[in-house]
Amino acid sequence: MAKEVKFEEKMQELESIISDLENGEIDLDESIAKYTRAMTLVKECDDKLKNVEEQISKMVTENDEIKDFEIEKDA
Amino acid sequence: MNNDKYLSIGALTRYLKAKFDSDVNLRTVFLRGEISNFKSHTTGHLYFSLKDETSKINAIMFASKAKNITFTPMDGTKVLVAGRVSVYEATGSYQIYVDEMLEDGVGNLYIAFEKLKKELAEKGMFDQKYKKPIPKIPEKIGIITASTGAAIKDIISTIRRRYPLAETYLFPCLVQGEYAKDDIVKKIKQASNYDLDVLIVGRGGGSIEDLWAFNEEVVANAIFECQIPIISAVGHEVDFTIADFVADLRAPTPTGAAEMAVPNISDLLNNLNQLKIRLNESINNRLIKEKTKLKNYQNSYILKNPMMIFDSKKQKLMLYEEKINENIKQKINLKRIYLKHIADSYIFKNPKMLIEPHRNHLDVIKETINKEIIIKINYSKEKLNNIKKNYLLNNPGMLYQDKKIKLKHNIEKLEVVNPMHILGKGYNIAYEDDKVIKSVSDIKQDSLKLCFVDGFVYTKVEKIKKENING
CATH class of the missing domain: 2.40.50.140 (Nucleic acid-binding proteins)
Known part of the structure; x- marks a missing residue:
């Protein structure tokens, strides 16, 4: 299974595309292709940040078993 | 009671x-x-x-x-x-x-601390060049600390508050007492086998004894060798441990470590919105620029007056034409002058001059040929006279005298073998139907024709008796 591109890498790609576009040194066709790619990235990142699901913490035992782990709530 | x-x-x-x-x-x-x-x-x-x-x-x-x-x-x-x-x-x-x-x-512990700190610093283990960068937006965070107590609570709640997207993996660990150092080392090594973006290693505040495990050389080595970036979070702000010096980043408290490990989600959203605005502005600016360029092209003098393109070419063509004509004229004139020069020359006007020297040569050749012919004629005449004087020519009979004698001899030889000549000596020849009979066996009919020197006799066969005449 292909590993999903990390959020940080997407943000970095997005930033590099924007500075390329701001430089204005690439030709128009490529600019439009890059813009389309950037819009996809924006949407993916936006979705990720807005559709937050609370992560359940995990605990790794000595035998490499992964269990759910919940911190004690304050009294 | x-x-x-x-x-x-x-x-x-x-x-x-x-x-x-x-x-x-x-x-x-x-x-x-x-x-x-x-x-x-x-x-x-x-x-x-x-x-x-x-x-x-x-x-x-x-x-x-x-x-x-x-x-x-x-x-x-x-x-x-x-x-x-x-x-x-x-x-x-x-x-x-x-x-x-x-x-x-x-105090021995302080001495030990200072000694180890000096040693490790000399080895370069605190050098900035070995510090791994902490990812800005980690997705999986490992935490090595006690499973109970304030530290883990602070870390997890801070991460959830700031960046709930991150997954947290606790590797529960002893953080004080004599087994703590080995357990910390073990957990760092175990965590290295997981695909984690960053590790937080630490515990809450305590006495120097409580924190002592984080001053152990084995722990320092484990932190130094770990491939995952490590944020140390030991004790309170003022407590520094060896672990803090060797870690990739030192946080003053466990909460501080969590804050350093993850970004604030609202900052990220703001950042993303800014990027979106910049993205749209940059492409819009580009489009406006391109449109302006296009308009400028459309309005350009040459596109509005396309015949201009031909005008300059036409002018050039004319110039070339003129040049070519000029050139040709010059060449013709040159040839004409040369021709006139030839026509005016003495030789051309006195062509006999060309023949005169050859005529003399011709006379010499003529004379030579005449001499040669006379010599050849004289020689042939002499040869003819010699032939005329020859004996054979004067006595041509000499040429066939021999042949005549030979002929006569041959005729005599022929006379001897002529069969008709034998007939004169009493022999005759028998025929049957004009075929010569050589043996009695050849006779098939009862009539024969006998040839004599002076005529034929037709006779009948009465009897045939085969006998050896020669024997």
Whole structure:
């Protein structure tokens, strides 16, 4: 299974595309292709940040078993 | 029910205290140990513990005695004390009431700390060049600390508050006591096998003894060798451990470590919105620029006056035409001048001049040929005369005299073998149907024709008798 591109890498790609576009040194066709790619990235990142699901913490035992782990709530 | 046998806790404590106080050995005690959990109360009383390798005792030094101390006591200070041992009724714990306290050299733990710090610094293990960058937006975070207590709670709740997208993996670990260092090393190595973006290693505050595991060389090495970036979070802001120096990033507290590990989600959203705005502006600016360019092209003089393109070409063409004509004219003139020059030349006007020298040569050749012919004719005439004088020509009969004799001889030979000639000697030839009969066996019919020298006889065969005539 292909590993999903990390959020940080997407943000970095997005930033590099924007500075390329701001430089204005690439030709128009490529600019439009890059813009389309950037819009996809924006949407993916936006979705990720807005559709937050609370992560359940995990605990790794000595035998490499992964269990759910919940911190004690304050009294 | 008889309640008399049940003692109050106070009664027991008082009893024990009386036991302690009545023991002369406990009235003056000299101890050697290390200060820990040192607290100086506003009243001037000092509260601390004394410990050595095996045991620990609570200690109190009242302000009236403490004012005599000649050094600044602190955790880790090795000291010599004198005092009495008694029971503190409120907590039911025994403790030493210190009368005198002297510094026993410098605290061993501090010495060990400074020594190791110096050693590792010399090895370069604290060098900035070995510090791995901490990812800005980690997705999986490993936490090595105790599974209970404030540290893990602070870390996880801070991560959830700031960046709930991150997954957290706790590797529960002993953080104090003699097994802590080995457990920390073990957990760092275990965590290295997981696909984690960053590791937080630490614990909450405590005495120097409590934090001591984080000052161990094995722990420092494990942190140094770990491939995952490590944020250390040991104790409170002021506590520095060896682990802090060797870690890729040092956080003052566990909460601080969590804040350093993850970004704030609202900052990220703001950032993303900014990027979106920049993206749209940049492409819009580009499009406007391109449109302006296009408009400029459309309005350009040449596109509006396309015949301009031909005009300049036409001019050039004309120029070339002129040049070519000029050139041709010049060439023709040159040839004409040359022609005139030839026509005017002496030779051309006196062509006989060309023949004269050849005519003389021709005469010489003519003369030579005539001479040669006369010589050849004379030679042939002489040869003819010689031939005429030849004997054979004068006596041509000589040429066939021999042939005549040979012919006569041959005729005589032929005469001998002529069959007709034999007929004259009495022989004749028998024929049957004009075929010569050579043997009696050839006779098939009863009539024969006999040939004689002077005619034929037709006869009948009466009898045939075969006989050997020659034999």
